[in-house]
């Protein structure tokens with residue numbers, strides 16, 4: 001492991017697994033576990049800087065936020081997903097640096113999880129400890145300029161190298177990779193057999209200083225400034241079976257498992273951020289006056305706040321349900337899609353409601369409300385757009401297939 005910087009905060013004891021019952025997390029939105037993470041974030045992260053700050057990342061990593069769901073025999077804290085969710089919810093409530101928190105959660109549930117679940121001992125020994133300590137960063141690269149929602153159309157190919165067995169040459173372009181511009185290593189999804197569509201996709205774990213790998217600059221973006229994202233170009237990169245993550249052709253299932261976990265869990269900090277926004281909005285409605293009345297006494301304003309609370313509570317219930325189902329080993333495809341859809345859409349709606357309650361003040365950068373809206377909008381895209389979540393839900397309910405009526409069918413006569 002690389003040398004650690006000792007100036008950082010000590011591990012946060014409240015992040016360790018403690019036998020939390022899912023129902024306790026569900027029913028107590030001021031659970032001590034969440035409050036401990038919130039207080040830590042307020043003390044050690046506070047408000048957001050203009051850009052990603054590596055020292056802040058390492059501080060969070062060394063407090064244990066990246067280690068929560070990694071098994072103890074791999075150097076992690078062995079937490080359940082519900083436990084991790086509660087801590088991440090607190091992290092989101094305690095700091096307005098939503099970008100940094102998003103990047104921590106994204107790396108935890110996509111890159112690290114795929115690495116832990118499918119990595120060989122050699123791959124884990126090389127990367128995991130450094131990543132958990134915040135010394136190295138990992139990217140998870142599936143999206144391409146022409147393949148976001150539809151992964152079966154990725155164009156990055158791994159062509160078998162005729163000169164050597166069990167080796168390929170990788171060529172293609174990955175886009176929007178969270179932490180990509182800073183990544184030391186990335187999981188790259190490439191087609192080893194384009195004739196098989198998604199079942200021909202394989203995952204490779206590749207260090208970003210390998211010849212032929214070119215990491216692009218951070219792309220400027222509307223929100224989440226603490227979470228840089230960018231392109232990764234692959235130009236005839238030599239890879240062998242030692243670089244495979246999982247088996248040949250397992251890429252789509254590795255991706256699907258990670259994305260499902262992301263859908264269920266990536267929004268935990270968003271719950272905390274919305275809670276913060278709700279508190280600010282209540283404060284504004286009960287103190288700001290229009291004429292001789294506080295604005296909260298207008299039903300139009302108070303109902304917006306009621307809707308914000310409703311959106312938050314509904315999101316919380318769905319998100320914890322998805323995490324609890326995942327912890328008990330049940331399928332979470334439906335629960336995760338519903339949780340992602342509800343949380344991301346209601347975060348945007350809630351931020352817009354808060355903007356309205358704040359009036360012109362909300363439009364100023366200093367009030368911090370517009371930043372919440374900009375961060376929330378990112379959530380409509382990552383881990384699959386809202387349209388894709390609706391497709392998943394409709395598909396699981398069996399309503400998305402055309403059913404033809406026969407001429408003799410009496411229903412057809414109506």
Ligand SMILES: Cc1cc2nc3c(=O)[nH]c(=O)nc-3n(C[C@H](O)[C@H](O)[C@H](O)COP(=O)(O)OP(=O)(O)OC[C@H]3O[C@@H](n4cnc5c(N)ncnc54)[C@H](O)[C@@H]3O)c2cc1C
Pocket residue numbers: 140141142143144145146147148149150175176177178179224229378381382383384385386387388391
């Ligand atoms: C902040 C952020 C971080 C990201 N991080 C990563 C990362 O780390 N790794 C990574 O691989 N990717 C990442 N992405 C990319 C993200 O996964 C894609 O943006 C997302 O999958 C959508 O793909 P797209 O942007 O290409 O949109 P498209 O797929 O081109 O979709 C455009 C529009 O068409 C609609 N549409 C497309 N297909 C359908 C359909 N079948 N049915 C109905 N509507 C449809 C979409 O809903 C959308 O409205 C990130 C994106 C963001 C915003």
